[in-house]
Amino acid sequence: MIELDKIAYSYGGGELLSDISLTLQPGSFHFLTGPSGAGKTTFLKLIYGELLATAGQVRISGMDTRAMTRDQIARVRRHIGVVPQQTQFLDHLRVADNIALPLMVSGRDGGGAQTDLDQLLGWVGLTSQKEQFPPQLSGGERQRAALARAVIMSPDVILADEPTGNIDWEMSQRILKLLVELNKMGKTVMIATHDLALIRAAKSQVQARVLRITGRRLQLAGADL
Amino acid sequence: MKALRDILAFLVGDPQADRVVPPTGFTAQLTLFSAAAMAFLASFALALSTSTGRLADRWSSELAQSLTVRISAPEDQLAIQTQAAMGVLQTTPGIQSARALSIEEQAALLAPWFGSSVPIENLPIPQLIDVIEDGSALNVASLRLRLQAEAPGAIVDDHARWRQPLIRAAGRLRGLSWLSLLLITGTMAAMITLAANAALSANRQVIEVLRQVGAVDSYIAQAFVRRFTLRALSGAAIGAICGMIAIALLPSTNAVGGFLTDLGFRGAGWLVPASIPFLAAVVAFVATRLAALRTLRTMA
Structure with missing residues (x-):
């Protein structure tokens, strides 16, 4: 469980986020919306420990991220799958190796890892691209590869930052379907997006809570969504 | 392991x-x-x-264990003073051996400068005595005094002058x-x-x-x-x-x-x-x- 307790984040003298409290219950599904520059990406980074709150506490399994060492935060990230806004890969490694990277860095790349990887590649529809290199992938394929990499460690929480940002509607629906499937497997999912059509489409598939960042604060979105 | x-x-x-x-x-x-x-x-x-x-x-190690006695004297005195110096050296505690260099050995030492064809026996060169210490403390100052008394032309060179800077x-x-x-x-x-x-x-x-x-x-x-x-x-x-x-x-x-x-x-x-x-x-x-x-x- 991840708890945010009255957190604030300031950068360069200005406060980007203020007095935010939220609990991500296991198995819940959240959308995080708001205008560009509202702080959605910053908010996600605070949750997975890439940024540390300047006030308040972000507690992961009861432990304050500010009290964690760098290595503890790195280990926590193995339980939080992140699909970043700008998907980054190691361009010199094959797609399959990139997806298996979390297994590699945590020393779990032995045993049945190859079977898991093959199943995952099939699930995201990248089996035929597994021998390719990241620059050869299309936008949608990169998003699916990023999603596969985020979930290969079977994390408890999946954070996706604008996962449908640069892809067509059909591909967006496919990505959404994968995230909904993960939620049905019991994973906590949070998707940051400004795509309201995607949120409306999701509401028919999953019971989602929609949160909006506005004026540096987090609010439960109204019925207009 | x-x-x-x-x-x-x-x-x-x-x-x-x-x-x-x-x-x-x-x-x-x-x-x-x-x-x-x-x-x-x-x-x-x-x-x-x-x-x-x-x-x-x-x-x-090598030079610290040896010294050289050089006898510069008129030709008729050289052998007598060499003999006297040898006597002193053989009775001095701390000396293992003392040996007067032969004319051939002295010629070999001078060969790099004069060449091997120069008849050095005709030159007024000093007699050299090679002294090896036995490792116990040799009193060089006392040796100098005794040699001065028995063989006034004898000069003790313990190599310290050039050995230390080297x-x-x-x-x-x-x-x-x-x-x-x-x-x-x-x-x-x-x-x-x-x-x-x-x-x-x-x-x-x-x-x-x-x-x-x-x-x-x-x-x-x-x-x-x-x-x-x-x-x-x-x-x-x-x-x-x-x-x-x-x-x-x-x-x-x-x-x-x-x-x-x-x-x-x-x-x-x-x-x-x-x-x-x-x-x-x-x-x-x-x-x-x-x-x-x-x-x-x-x-x-």
């Missing part, structure tokens, strides 16, 4: 982990060349240090070569740190991806550390081998030339330059690890 296993595990490495950092051609060549050049220079500095040490030891010079030379070694080691550490920093900066995106997927600092650092350590090891091995070959090809000790032809290693002494690659690997390991961990902390 565990340390050995750890070293072996480090050298063998994790092939998967090594692949996460892309190959960096230019930095690799630069590190390899720097390590080779430094190892080449280090082998010469070591050779200089070893040779000067050997020379200083020889001068100290030993001091050899010691300084040895100190300088050790300083050179330290500077070479420091320069190598600095170059490897710079190369490692360049590699870390060039791979910033790789590091960000690795951090994002849960890699701890030591895992990321290890990929760089192992790479630079192995480069330094192989580069230094090439440099040290070249240096050892060059030293082995220097003119032999048998040739006339003294110190210059004595530059090099003897027997087990060759193990000293052979250890340079391992020292380089240790330097590279420490330098890269410190640089990597420092850089990773700043990337937080």
